[in-house]
Amino acid sequence: MENVPLSRVELGLRIAGALGIIASMALICRLAQVNNVTVALAFLLAVLIIAANWGLTEALVASVASMIAFNFFFLPPIRTLTIADPQNWVALTAFVVTAIIASHLSSSAQRQARQAGRRQQEMEQLYTLSRNLLMMDMHGPLAQEITNSIAQVFALPALAFYDRAAGRIHQAGPAETKVEGSKLRDAAVQGTMFHDPVTKTTVMPISLGGESMGSLGIEGASVSDSALHAMANLTAITLERARARDIATRAEAARESEGLKSAVLDALAHEFKTPLTSIKAAVSSMLSDSDLSPAHRELLCIVEEEMDRLNSMLTEAIQMSRIEAGELPLHRGPNRLSNIVRAQLEKLGERLEGREVKVDIPESLPRANVDPQLTGMVVWQLLSNALRYTPPGSPLSVRAAAGESELVVSVEDCGPGIAPPEQRKIFERFYRGKDQREKIPGTGMGLSIAREIVRAQHGRIWVESEPGKGARFAFSVPLAPGGPLS
Amino acid sequence: MTNARILIVDDEPQIRRVMRATLVARGYMVSTARSGEEALEKVREERFDLILLDINMPGIGGIETCRILRSQGEIPIVILSVRNAEKEKIEALDAGADDYVTKPFSMPELLARIRAALRRAPMLSPGTPEQLSLGHTVIDFTARRVTVGGTEVRLTPKEFDLLRYFAGNPNIAIPHAKLLQAIWGPDYGEEVEYLRVFINQLRKKIESDPSHPEYLITEPWVGYRFNVPRHD
Numbered sequence: 001m002e003n004v005p006l007s008r009v010e011l012g013l014r015i016a017g018a019l020g021i022i023a024s025m026a027l028i029c030r031l032a033q034v035n036n037v038t039v040a041l042a043f044l045l046a047v048l049i050i051a052a053n054w055g056l057t058e059a060l061v062a063s064v065a066s067m068i069a070f071n072f073f074f075l076p077p078i079r080t081l082t083i084a085d086p087q088n089w090v091a092l093t094a095f096v097v098t099a100i101i102a103s104h105l106s107s108s109a110q111r112q113a114r115q116a117g118r119r120q121q122e123m124e125q126l127y128t129l130s131r132n133l134l135m136m137d138m139h140g141p142l143a144q145e146i147t148n149s150i151a152q153v154f155a156l157p158a159l160a161f162y163d164r165a166a167g168r169i170h171q172a173g174p175a176e177t178k179v180e181g182s183k184l185r186d187a188a189v190q191g192t193m194f195h196d197p198v199t200k201t202t203v204m205p206i207s208l209g210g211e212s213m214g215s216l217g218i219e220g221a222s223v224s225d226s227a228l229h230a231m232a233n234l235t236a237i238t239l240e241r242a243r244a245r246d247i248a249t250r251a252e253a254a255r256e257s258e259g260l261k262s263a264v265l266d267a268l269a270h271e272f273k274t275p276l277t278s279i280k281a282a283v284s285s286m287l288s289d290s291d292l293s294p295a296h297r298e299l300l301c302i303v304e305e306e307m308d309r310l311n312s313m314l315t316e317a318i319q320m321s322r323i324e325a326g327e328l329p330l331h332r333g334p335n336r337l338s339n340i341v342r343a344q345l346e347k348l349g350e351r352l353e354g355r356e357v358k359v360d361i362p363e364s365l366p367r368a369n370v371d372p373q374l375t376g377m378v379v380w381q382l383l384s385n386a387l388r389y390t391p392p393g394s395p396l397s398v399r400a401a402a403g404e405s406e407l408v409v410s411v412e413d414c415g416p417g418i419a420p421p422e423q424r425k426i427f428e429r430f431y432r433g434k435d436q437r438e439k440i441p442g443t444g445m446g447l448s449i450a451r452e453i454v455r456a457q458h459g460r461i462w463v464e465s466e467p468g469k470g471a472r473f474a475f476s477v478p479l480a481p482g483g484p485l486s
Numbered sequence: 487m488t489n490a491r492i493l494i495v496d497d498e499p500q501i502r503r504v505m506r507a508t509l510v511a512r513g514y515m516v517s518t519a520r521s522g523e524e525a526l527e528k529v530r531e532e533r534f535d536l537i538l539l540d541i542n543m544p545g546i547g548g549i550e551t552c553r554i555l556r557s558q559g560e561i562p563i564v565i566l567s568v569r570n571a572e573k574e575k576i577e578a579l580d581a582g583a584d585d586y587v588t589k590p591f592s593m594p595e596l597l598a599r600i601r602a603a604l605r606r607a608p609m610l611s612p613g614t615p616e617q618l619s620l621g622h623t624v625i626d627f628t629a630r631r632v633t634v635g636g637t638e639v640r641l642t643p644k645e646f647d648l649l650r651y652f653a654g655n656p657n658i659a660i661p662h663a664k665l666l667q668a669i670w671g672p673d674y675g676e677e678v679e680y681l682r683v684f685i686n687q688l689r690k691k692i693e694s695d696p697s698h699p700e701y702l703i704t705e706p707w708v709g710y711r712f713n714v715p716r717h718d
Contacts, residue, residue, distance in 0.1 A: 270542055273568040277590040278500040284592035285508040304592075311590055315570075339707065347676065373572070 011057065018050050018062040026069040039074050040091055044098055051102035063099035067092040122227040129153045129231065133238040142242050146235055147172040150216070154231075160217035161235070164188050165243075179203060179217030187215040193228075204228050208236040269318050273311070280307050316445040320429070323452040330374065330456055334367035334480035337375075337400040337409060344379045345398075351387055358397035365400055367480040368407050370457055375477065378450045378461075382411040382473045385447070388440055389433075390415030390470075403476065406459065410474035418465040427451045427461065450475070490535040490604055491515045495525040495551070496566065497543045505538065508593050514600075522551030534561060536603055538596075541567040541578065549581045556582025560642050562603040566591070572679055579683035584644045585670065586680075595673070602671035603644075618653050620701055620714070623692045625649065632692065639691045644669060648684055649692070652702070652712035659705040660712075685710060 025046050029039045043066035051059035070091060071081055132149040136142065143163040151159040151172035158173040162184035169184060171177050178199050187194055187203040191212055194203040201219040205212060213236050218228070283304045287297065338361040345357060368375070379398075386396050390413045400409045418426065418433065425431045430444040447461075454461040454475045465471035492514045494505050502518045509516045517532065519525040522545050525537065537555065541548035552563055562585075565578040570588040578586050584603050587596060618625045622635040627650055632639045641649065647669050652660075663675040670680070685704075689696040703711045 270568050273589055274498050274501065277568075278498070278504050280590035281501070281504045281508065281593050281596070284594060285504070285511075288594050288597075307590070 014054050014058045015061050018054070018058045019065055021046050021050065022062055022065040022069055025066075026073055030073055036074050040070060040094075043070055044095065047095055047099045048102050051099050052106040054103075055107060056100065056103040059099040059103040060096070063095040067095050070095075118224070122224060125153050126227060126230050126234070130234050133234055136238065138242050138245050142238070143168065144170045144172075146170075146238060150231060150235070154218075154223060154227075156218055156223075157220040159219075160184060162188055162214045162217070163239075164212060164214040165239075175220070177217060178219055184215045184217050187217075188212050202228065204232045206232045206236045206239075208233075208240050213239050269314070272314055276307060276311050276314070280304070280311070283307065313445075316449065320445055320449050320452070323449060323456070330371045332369050332371050332457065335370055335372045335375070337361055337365060337368055337407060337477075338363070340370075340372050340376050341379055341398050341400070341409070344376050344383060347376075347380060348383055348387070351384070353387075353392060355387070355393060356395040357383075358395065359399075360397065361400040365402060365407065368477040369480040370477045371453075374453045375457070378453050378475060379409065379411070381446045381450045382475075385473070386411055386413040386415070386471075388442070389413075389436060402479075406476040406478055408474050408476050410472050412470060412472045414470040417467040417469050418463060418471050419467050423463050423465060426463065489513060489515060491517070491533065492600070493517050493519060493525060493528060493532075493534045493537045495519045495522065495537060495543070495548070496540040497521060498540070501540075505596075508597075509600075512597065522546040522548065522554075525551055526554060529555065529558070529561070536600060537561060537563045538600075539563055539565055539583070541565060541569070541574070549577060552578065552581040552583050556642070560640065562643060564599055564603050576679055576683055579680060580687075582642065584642065598671065598673045602673070605671060615653060618714070620692065621694065625653065625692075627653065634692065641688075641691065645684060645688055645691070649688060652710075653714075656712045656714040658711060659708050661709040665709060681710065 022043070025042055029042060034042075047059060047063045047066055050062045068081065072079060075085070075091075129150060132153065133146065136145055136149070143161060143166065147159055147161040147170040150156070150161075156173050158175040158177040158179075159171065160177040160179050161170045161172075162168075162181070163170065169181055179201050183194060183203050187205045189212065191205045191207055193205065195201075199219065201217060202223075204216045204218065206214045206216060216228075216232060216235065223231070283300055286292070287300050287304060292300070338359075341359060341361060345352070345359070383396070383398070390396075394414045396414075397412045398410070399412070400407060402408075422433055426433060427447050427450075429448040431448075432442055432444040436442070451461050454477075458478055459476040461473070461475040463471055463473050492509055494502055494509075494516060495518075496502050496505075497520055502520075506516045506518060517528060517534070519528050521543055525539070528534075529537075539548050539552055539555075543551075546554075548565060548567070552565065555561060555563060563583045564585045564587060565583040566587050566589055567574060567578070568589045575586045585599050587599055616626070616628050618627070624633045626632070630641075630646055632641055632646075632649075648665070651665065651668050662678050662681055665681055666674040666677055670677070674680075685702055686696070689699050689702050693699045693701060701713050703713050705711050
């Protein structure tokens with residue numbers, strides 16, 4: 001830091017003061033009739049005092065004045081400025097050197113004291129700032145609060161803060177900022193500091209862990225580089241803290257809403273199924289009456305079928321959300337795929353309508369590490385889809401085979417197949433094949449439930465198909481631990 | 487033919503209404519209760535042949551009601567519930583229910599379940615002995631009495647029918663479906679968990695060490711076998 005420059009008037013006054021001191025010294029010595037050595041020492045002392053308290057200029061003026069006064073009034077020949085004796089040159093040199101060294105020492109001491117003072121002040125400011133930022137209300141307009149706080153603590157005439165995440169520039173301080181928005185953005189993006197000596201502005205990037213968070217535009221004030229860095233770091237930490245808090249709050253909210261969702265679904269299961277139960281009981285009771293006219297029977301059949309559809313949609317929706325909420329506990333253990341598949345074929349029973357189902361599961365196949373009930377649901381879903389979307393009487397086949405580290409179960413049909421663009425979408429929730437939507441009733445949830453179950457068991461599910469050539473749905477399941485592949 | 491007395495326990499008025507209308511039309515005598523507490527009170531006052539019991543009710547709830555009813559007598563109980571997870575079925579059967587029907591149900595299905603629950607295999611099949619002694623356990627099939635070491639053990643009607651069926655078909659593996667159809671009726675066959683629960687309860691009552699059964703043997707993937715030591 002340079003010295004704060006003195007005004008001309010002040011300097012003039014000081015020089016006049018220095019000259020005054022030397023003149024009065026000369027007068028006192030002359031009246032006191034002391035010897036020349038004492039006079040010289042007195043002048044030296046005066047120069048030293050001036051140098052220590054004021055600056056080099058004053059000290060030099062004082063030393064030249066002392067030299068002239070000493071020469072003129074005390075050194076023979078008196079009242080002349082000639083220096084006869086070479087030792088008087090020594091006296092003059094002593095005055096000048098003393099003046100220079102003393103003023104230099106004093107000014108550097110002063111400078112250091114001033115610097116220490118400034119550092120202490122900056123430390124205090126940074127401490128105040130960090131305390132303000134720590135105690136800041138995280139729910140309020142944080143970026144603006146940070147800007148206000150910095151401007152206030154460092155008494156900045158103008159401050160601009162560019163919050164990169166929000167893409168906004170906040171301003172604080174009594175004056176209008178001269179830093180352009182584009183400069184703030186550049187500093188944030190490039191992560192470099194700009195200093196403009198003309199407008200006396202500094203733009204400081206803010207980043208944490210290499211990630212840019214914005215920039216600060218400071219002007220008019222003398223803030224040290226280290227304080228600027230500290231300021232930027234404090235800002236970054238505060239922003240990061242707010243962000244972490246936001247994320248935590250959001251995660252908490254998500255957890256709560258997940259819990260709420262399950263509770264609501266549970267209530268739905270009961271509340272929706274109760275009226276469905278009354279309707280179903282009433283309709284099925286009427287349908288068992290043998291005196292119904294064919295028209296009435298047909299209408300009641302429609303009511304019953306639609307009621308069943310509503311019920312299965314509701315059941316699937318509940319199941320889906322339980323699986324998604326992780327509420328469906330997996331009871332995994334070593335299980336034979338042949339047993340799982342056989343149980344599902346038995347369950348389908350009459351729905352097979354005498355179709356030929358070829359089951360190819362080698363007895364030597366190792367056991368799979370799966371939940372038998374949920375895996376059964378996947379098999380049931382694939383078989384049930386195959387029955388629904390392929391012509392009656394067309395054959396099906398179920399296979400299971402060992403891969404490298406997993407087992408693959410597949411269900412093949414000879415139906416119309418699935419066009420490539422639809423092959424991925426059919427596993428998405430509520431998606432139903434374009435050609436099927438109108439003709440075959442369904443909820444669009446079956447395959448997405450199957451996918452969730454397969455994923456929960458760390459497997460994959462996919463389809464291979466060419467339009468017109470049938471489809472092969474397959475999913476993988478992990479091998480039971482210790483199960484040899486042989 | 488039927489004049490069986492049925493108690494419908496459900497907190498939903500519409501369900502009570504529709505079931506009452508249908509069951510009365512079928513010749514059953516019907517009473518209703520809105521809660522478990524009310525049901526227990528009615529059972530103290532009147533005699534019923536069957537109870538249709540909803541699980542999800544305010545107050546003591548269906549499972550607890552079922553447990554209390556079962557501790558008081560052998561009246562057949564059919565549970566009605568909106569949940570169809572195996573865990574819930576087993577919980578209900580463990581509490582002493584004879585059958586479990588998932589809502590919404592069709593009325594013909596419920597009627598079949600009611601008939602199955604009311605049904606007693608009245609005739610002794612030709613091969614069934616009148617009495618059977620298995621160690622300390624003595625089963626008197628004519629009097630429907632079971633004693634273990636001289637003390638009488640109470641069996642529910644379904645448990646007793648199951649035991650009698652086993653006694654008539656000893657030492658052979660009986661498939662699940664066959665057992666279910668013989669005891670519950672022709673509409674049954676997939677309710678393997680019913681057998682699991684009932685066989686467990688029977689083992690607790692007649693086996694000396696239920697975890698290592700001597701008589702009621704599980705045949706993996708097939709069914710069960712009743713192991714009777716041959717008398718020479």
